[in-house]
Amino acid sequence: MALIPIRDILANARQESVQLQHHYLGVEHLFIAMLQIRGGITASLLEEQGLHAEYVMDAVRRRAEKGTAQRLWVGIPYTPRTLIILDIANDLAADAELPESTEREILSAILAERDSLPIRVLKRLNVDIEKLIKSAQTYTPIRDSQPLDIRVEFGDLFDPHESIDGEQLFVLRRIFNEYTRIRVDRRLTGFRNALILVVTPIQADGREDSAVVVKIDQSDNILDEYQRYESFVKMALPLQTARLEDRPVAPESSRLAGLKYTLVASGGAPPLDLRTRVQMLGTGGLGGMLHRELYEQFRRAWWQQKRPYRFQAWQEYDWLMPPVLTIDVCEPEELPANPFSLRVPVNRARLNTKMKFLQCGDPIVIENFVVQRIDRDNGVLKLAAGYGAEADKRAYRIDVRGCNFEKQTYYRGQTLDRVVGKVWKTRLEMMADAMVELEPDFDFSARTIPCGDLQLPNPILLYEDMLERYVNGSMSKIHGDMHLGNIIAGPNQSLWLIDFGQTRDGHTLFDWASLEISMLGDGVMPLAGVRWDIARQILACVAAISNRQPMPLENISLLSAMSTVSTIRDIARECLTTPDDWSEYFIAVALCALRAITWKSMPLGGRRLMFLLSGLAIHEVLNQENPSGEKPSADPSVPMTDRFVFSVPGLTPPKTELLSDEENFTLRDKRRDKKL
Amino acid sequence: MKLMLDLMIMSGVDDGLQLHYRTDNSDGQWETEANRWLISIGRREDSDLCLRNDSFVSRLHAYLRWEQERWWLQDLKSTNGTFVEAGDEDARVTGTIPIEPGEMFRVGHTWMRIQNESTLT
Secondary structure, three states, X not given: OOOOEHHHHHHHHHHHHHHOOOOOEOHHHHHHHHHOOOOOHHHHHHHHOOOOHHHHHHHHHHHHOOOOOOOOOOOOOEOHHHXXXXXXXXXXXXXOOOOOOEHHHHHHHHHHHOOOHHHHHHHHOOOOHHHHHHHHHHOOOOOOOOOOOOEEEEOOOOOXXXXXXXXXXXXXXXXXXXXXXXXXXXXXXXXXXXXXXXXXXXXXXXXXOOOEEEEEEEHHHHHHHHHHHHHHHHHXXXXXXXXXXXXXXXXXXXXXXXXXXXXXXXXXXOOEEHHHHHHHHOOOOHHHHHHHHHHHHHOOOOOOOOEEEEEEHHHHHHHXXXXXXXXXXXXXXXXXOOOEEEEOOOOHHHHHHHHOOOOOOOEEEEEEEEEEEEEOOOOEEEEEOOOOOOHHHHOOOEEXXXXXXXXXXXXXXXXXXXXXXXXXXXHHHHHHHHHHHOOOOOOOOOOEEEEOOEEEEOHHHHHHHHHHOEEEEEEEEEXXXXXXXXXXXXXXXXXXXXXXXXXXXXXXXXXXXXXXXXXXXXXXXXXXXXXXXXHHHHHHHHHHHHOOOXXXXXXHHHHHHHHHHHHHHHXXXXXXXXXXXXXXXXXXXXXXXXXXXXXXXXXXXXXXXXXXXXXXXXXXXXXXXXXXXXOHHHOOOOOOOOOOOOOOOOOOOOOOOOOOOOOOOOHHHHHHHHHO | OEEEEEEEEOOOOOOOXXXXXXXXXXXXXXXXXXXXXXXXXXXXXXXXXXXXXXXXXXXXXXEEEEEOOXXXXXXXXXXXXXXXXXXXXXXXXXXXXEOOOOXXXXXXXXXXXEEEEEEEO
């Protein structure tokens, strides 16, 4: 492949500069123009260091920031640094007896100059600049689509119905390009998008190396996780655990990338995620393992850091909820004179008032929101209040549909001055949709939800109140997505965490609330059943754990599973900021459980339990404040939203049909029956 | 006391531009009694460092000052702020902070750093 000459690079750099409203030609524009060359030297060399061209482009754009519409000069002048770099490139071309400089000379010049904005970005991304300098001089671009001759076999435990598509296989082969044969032992389930596999690499002489866990996902997610790991996780891991020892594999020709978790001190039986372990082997001994192998191993560097942290619940938990709004982008001319506008920083009181009245089709203006993710396949821009790992920056999610990515450049981290659209769905409607799918046997728009002898507050009406609350909590390093699928059981009952994509400093109890929810939804309910009355029965057991009473259960395997939940509560107790003040935990559970009703990856029974659990947790929060035992709904200090009204065309009203008396037994009745 | 200072612009349309200041050229504002040297940064034409191409810079935005044998960066309650690098985020400067040669700082949207500095005797 011929090297791209300077004039083509300059033309693309100019275009990039105009798109970013910079109107000067800087080194950043030159660098982005070179990254845009498919199969070019710059993109290929960065791929060797585990980085995807698009990912680096966005990081450079984020650092350079988009300019303003205001133009302070004419034309597109070269910056002084660009002139120096083009000079160096010219000299290099002359030395090589070339008629003009090409991508190679410009890249070498940028690397030699060492001080430009793109070089500063590369250093932050842990790129080895010296290695780049060396390879830039000798690298010959080759087409990377040549297939690698690696045989992929599937082990007995790999479910043949779980297919791996061609692109995923391509990335998988690239991860193991030093082998001739690999065996996919099993797929770990319960992940929304990512493909997670246990793979055993096999040497040419037939010897098997230790199994590793491989994750294949959108390259942005994989590369973010690797950056997070390098800068934040690596230093705080116990000796024996899963590590990212190699850079990610991010082929330029694919939107996917892959990571390999090396299980240090592995050997023996292939590793198993806890979700699969619970399904195959039950929950025996699991509580002890969680306490000993997970909590004890990680707590010093993680959950026991406990720096005092007072926050409003939304700061840590709003981002978990469905988007505040989903809007369809529209032309500004279609707007009436005074549309509702929502801008960062968000005025919560105003937003909450307004959200009650917003309907499908209402015009809206979104200002100063930041691009979190660009879903090119569906034309959706995902926005939030800020950019970064912290939860509050990801709050106030807004999905913008119908974006034209051909016409305009967007990059992650970009602040959008103004987006004009029409409301398609509010958060409340998203949750109501999820509830309809659960086919409730009660009116889920009512103030209270009947559950045995309890009248639980309705979480859909009260979650806003939970988000408003101040929490006297603590902040620690947390995993950020701790569910059964992300915990790997190795040999000798050891437990390892994988998937560090959400690892950050955050509310200490978030991890344990998440794990309780996963244990109940993915572990207990599949053992128990799917019916609402069974969910109520399990909920009564959760309530018994909270009240330190014996669980009204006789089934041994369910009792064992519930005792694991009890262990998680014991760990949570050790993480409480104020001893015996459980409200910070229950706020976390209420919001995490409510979020889970929208998860398609959780079984139906689990999601049903989640709705009730959210109600129970809110009940506990209100009870802590008002221990006199009054019904929470009677407490005048609790702002109760009125019954919500469905006004969106096409949305079916909730089912209100109740079960027959016979089916609608309460737990107390059942116990009484048994005594008789 | 004679001092010299080289500043380098590190971003924007003037990226790579180097600026030289010397007390014996009457650059900046030398205060003999306080043994202090002030270099003003702003959008105003008479600033020692005039950033006319950055609309996020206030008319008088910040001072670089040499005092007690070292350099300090002082934000003058500018509208859009003065920042230094701090991890993934930029940290806003309030009041006066010490600044080292080579350390990056941002005035409005323009990054810069002290390239060279010395005492000439």
